[in-house]
Amino acid sequence: MSAEKHLCDVCARIARYHFAVAAPVEAKRCKRHAIFYPPVRRRALQVAAVVGTILFGINQADVVLTGHLTALVAFKCALTYVVPFSVSTYSALQINRLRDDDNSG
């Protein structure tokens, strides 16, 4: 258990997440800065590109290719990419969160 609180490397708020940079160095981030931490965002975009495209092909490609694109279908297409992006980001944050006793001071 750490005797000191971990602070965000960017804004000095209490850090909720930590990411391995190069052992033993780790980046500490508050929730706001962890969501936009470049390695997390980059991986989430890669996952969204692959998984979103597969889901688009399964669910909306036939509608779009037959020319029946409506505003609702376009919205669904966007959500098809937002969902895997969100799941990847959430998963990365959960696996890298600091435990409560890490910030118990």
Ligand SMILES: [Zn+2]
């Ligand atoms: Zn911060």
